[in-house]
Amino acid sequence: MPLENDRIFEGRIPIRTHVFSDRDDIVEMAKKYTEGIAGPGDVICLAESVVAITQGRAILPATVKPGFLARFLSLFPGKDGSLATPPAMQLAINEVGMPRILLGCAAAAVGKLLRKRGWFYLVAGRQLAYIDDVAGTMYPYEKHIILGPKEPQKVVNLIKQATGAEAVIADVNDLHRVDIIGITNPDLEVHVVEALRDNPFGNDDQQTPIVVLKRSKTQD
Amino acid sequence: MSNGLARITNWYCRLTEEGGQTFSEVVIESTSPFPYRIERPGPGTLVLVAEALANAHPDTIIVDDGLVDEVSLTIPRTGEVEAQVKLEADVVWEHRTQNSLPFKTILRFERSILTKIFSHKTIVIDPGHGGADFGYRGPVSLREKQVTLKMATVLNEILRSFGAETFLTRQQDVSLSWQERLNLARQKKAEVFISLHTHWAPDAKINGAAVFYNPIMPQSEGLAREILARITRKGKVTGRGIAPSWSLTELGRIAGLIIEPATISNWVEEGLFRSPDFHRKIAYGIAVGLEKYFAQQEGASYAS
Numbered sequence: 001m002p003l004e005n006d007r008i009f010e011g012r013i014p015i016r017t018h019v020f021s022d023r024d025d026i027v028e029m030a031k032k033y034t035e036g037i038a039g040p041g042d043v044i045c046l047a048e049s050v051v052a053i054t055q056g057r058a059i060l061p062a063t064v065k066p067g068f069l070a071r072f073l074s075l076f077p078g079k080d081g082s083l084a085t086p087p088a089m090q091l092a093i094n095e096v097g098m099p100r101i102l103l104g105c106a107a108a109a110v111g112k113l114l115r116k117r118g119w120f121y122l123v124a125g126r127q128l129a130y131i132d133d134v135a136g137t138m139y140p141y142e143k144h145i146i147l148g149p150k151e152p153q154k155v156v157n158l159i160k161q162a163t164g165a166e167a168v169i170a171d172v173n174d175l176h177r178v179d180i181i182g183i184t185n186p187d188l189e190v191h192v193v194e195a196l197r198d199n200p201f202g203n204d205d206q207q208t209p210i211v212v213l214k215r216s217k218t219q220d
Numbered sequence: 221m222s223n224g225l226a227r228i229t230n231w232y233c234r235l236t237e238e239g240g241q242t243f244s245e246v247v248i249e250s251t252s253p254f255p256y257r258i259e260r261p262g263p264g265t266l267v268l269v270a271e272a273l274a275n276a277h278p279d280t281i282i283v284d285d286g287l288v289d290e291v292s293l294t295i296p297r298t299g300e301v302e303a304q305v306k307l308e309a310d311v312v313w314e315h316r317t318q319n320s321l322p323f324k325t326i327l328r329f330e331r332s333i334l335t336k337i338f339s340h341k342t343i344v345i346d347p348g349h350g351g352a353d354f355g356y357r358g359p360v361s362l363r364e365k366q367v368t369l370k371m372a373t374v375l376n377e378i379l380r381s382f383g384a385e386t387f388l389t390r391q392q393d394v395s396l397s398w399q400e401r402l403n404l405a406r407q408k409k410a411e412v413f414i415s416l417h418t419h420w421a422p423d424a425k426i427n428g429a430a431v432f433y434n435p436i437m438p439q440s441e442g443l444a445r446e447i448l449a450r451i452t453r454k455g456k457v458t459g460r461g462i463a464p465s466w467s468l469t470e471l472g473r474i475a476g477l478i479i480e481p482a483t484i485s486n487w488v489e490e491g492l493f494r495s496p497d498f499h500r501k502i503a504y505g506i507a508v509g510l511e512k513y514f515a516q517q518e519g520a521s522y523a524s
């Protein structure tokens with residue numbers, strides 16, 4: 001698809017993959033699926049959830065035993081829709097520890113009074129915003145809770161080493177909000193955000209967790 | 221880019237509209253144009269053989285859009301890729317390409333056969349509960365009355381695109397009696413009445429879909445079975461079975477169904493009920509089930 005507003009990329013190529021699991025190596029997969037397509041200057045974009053899945057961070061809620069605090073805190077809405085179930089909240093507590101979760105909740109309460117959103121994640125940890133609660137992800141992981149990817153910057157650096165192309169790990173939500181979680185060349189961030197805004201990673205019928213942004217040949 | 225063969229990167233099926241007609245399109249995306257030929261090995265099957273490499277993972281997409289059943293990609297040997305399209309019926313088709321990046325090779329199938337099946341068919345869709353009647357509540361506080369309205373809205377759009385005449389018992393958060401809901405179906409002389417609900421069970425482990433039918437309308441049972449099969453396949457939920465419901469007998473000769481696509485008290489399925497993707501899949505499952513039913517009815521009346 002041609003990108004209207006900015007010509008730094010001449011095309012955006014989503015690649016249909018198999019369903020990733022923790023037996024896949026994400027760097028190897030990025031290399032295999034973009035072979036002959038992505039070269040120096042191009043950008044390989046990965047959906048954050050599949051990076052996390054290959055790292056074994058898809059968790060079946062039945063295997064999590066939510067404690068009292070997780071049950072209690074998950075009753076409060078306004079955390080942007082995620083962490084709504086007790087097991088997801090329990091996993092958040094496991095990730096950053098109970099004190100930071102409680103501080104985050106306190107910050108969220110103050111934020112609410114001041115009509116500021118997002119203070120929970122600001123204090124409790126940005127990575128918690130990348131926890132996809134049940135049904136937030138594609139088949140066959142819609143029954144799982146998916147934690148955010150581990151060491152995203154290291155992963156994108158390894159992909160660049162393996163392919164020669166730039167690499168990005170991004171989270172795109174239904175409201176067209178794009179978060180760049182890891183990027184090899186930060187100068188490209190604004191362009192990548194624009195190119196991913198309408199979520200080319202698609203839903204589960206369009207299973208394309210890898211997207212290559214082709215750099216225009218006419219420029220630089 | 222690469223000096224060799226084109227690389228196929230993605231493929232999918234979509235619905236499009238042009239000049240008041242609707243089409244199912246199988247789109248194959250690639251890095252550049254590739255030579256291809258089209259074969260027809262048998263009725264309802266069409267194969268596009270491409271001289272290209274596949275970066276896309278070869279597998280099968282279950283489309284089930286009422287016309288295209290599924291599309292499979294295979295690699296018979298290096299440098300050759302086959303896209304096989306399985307259709308519910310042999311229809312008028314054409315192929316075209318679109319010069320963009322990615323390059324698109326498109327197989328286009330005319331859907332007028334569907335509009336023929338659904339024309340003059342009246343379907344009343346009833347989003348369960350509403351207003352002061354909240355229906356069941358999921359463990360993360362999703363309300364049945366909200367889910368049923370969302371699913372009904374999607375189902376309504378899809379059935380209209382198939383060419384059916386549809387009526388909703390409610391389009392807003394208002395309360396209606398069961399009697400008022402059934403009355404609309406009788407008033408409109410509907411062929412089918414579909415009431416959407418969610419299952420609820422005290423045991424949070426219970427999950428799955430069920431369909432209830434009007435026992436005094438004999439064909440209702442087959443329709444219920446067809447729809448349950450479609451929604452479990454498409455929505456990937458387990459089937460809890462079909463059963464007669466005496467609350468539907470007042471409909472007389474109208475095929476009446478109460479559909480529970482999943483169980484709201486199971487919080488994994490409550491999560492599914494929040495997903496627009498799930499609503500769409502369930503709606504397609506119901507619509508394609510209806511298509512099979514109407515096609516059979518016509519077949520039966522031609523035969524007699």
Ligand SMILES: [Zn+2]
Nearest residue numbers: 348355417418
């Ligand atoms: Zn109900």
